[in-house]
Amino acid sequence: MSAAQLDRTLIALADPTRRQVIDLLRKRPRRAGELVAASTISAPAMSRHLRILRASGLIEETEVPGDARVRLYRLRPEKFASLQSWLDEVQNFWAGQLDAFKAHVEDKTTKPKARRK
Amino acid sequence: MSAAQLDRTLIALADPTRRQVIDLLRKRPRRAGELVAASTISAPAMSRHLRILRASGLIEETEVPGDARVRLYRLRPEKFASLQSWLDEVQNFWAGQLDAFKAHVEDKTTKPKARRK
DNA sequence: GATATGATTAACTCATAAGCTAATTATTAG
DNA sequence: CTAATAATTAGCTTATGAGTTAATCATATC
DSSP, X not given: OOHHHHHHHHHHHSSHHHHHHHHHHHHSOEEHHHHXXXXXXXXXXXXXXXXXXXXXXXXXXXXXXXXXXXXXEEEOHHHHHHHHHHHHHHTTTHHHHHHHHHHHHHHHHTOOOOOOO | OOHHHHHHHHHHHSSHHHHHHHHHHHHSOEEHHHHHHTSSSXXXXXXXXXXXXXXXXXXXXXXXXXXXXXXXXXXXXXXXXXXXXHHHHHTTTHHHHHHHHHHHHHHHTTOOOOOOO
């Protein structure tokens, strides 16, 4: 996952409305109108959120056979997997971090300085 | 993890500078000044980012024994674990997603009625 | 063909986030 | 005591993000 893509993904997730959309899409794909109805915001505002989510790759737009006016949105599982990978990577700090912290604490105990205020 | 806390966490991560700080802290704790030196922004700007990261719980500020002017920042592993849990939860859509999509497409062929206002 | 519907784009307002320099606080060093 | 250092807070500017209503586009219905 590129840095730019990771950026778009995290920005997409950093909004409660967009996370709510994701939560709705967890159960099944939804039409844009459904998502508007389930929210408190206007259709244009939702359209904007959907664009951002789509740019992040977290959701995708598909067309529905019966009515070409309708846009159906659904989650893209593989993009969440990419994010998981990134998080896993970031979490690779246990060993070094704990050692460094231990050293820090031990260093501290040798000089228990009193503080005021 | 509360909704507000999740929000703060994702907002904290949705900025490249802050992710860079996290990356630096993966190796070992750093002084605020070190983080400024490693970046292209001013000290006040960095201080701001550190406050946001601290509010999210992803990092923590500790004091260094030798010099009380210095602030040392380090990662908080358990907060990343919480985020992992959230992501795991969101990823619980595979099975339901596929079934629901199939059902939806089939249902579509029966043609839903148009809604009027 | 005219009208209604589903959704997006356009144009605008308002709030917030990020950046800077200057000032402040706290602590250390001379 | 005075000057220097580490970091933060204050005050200000600018860019961006989210929301709105109005307009547009495409398609379906009568």
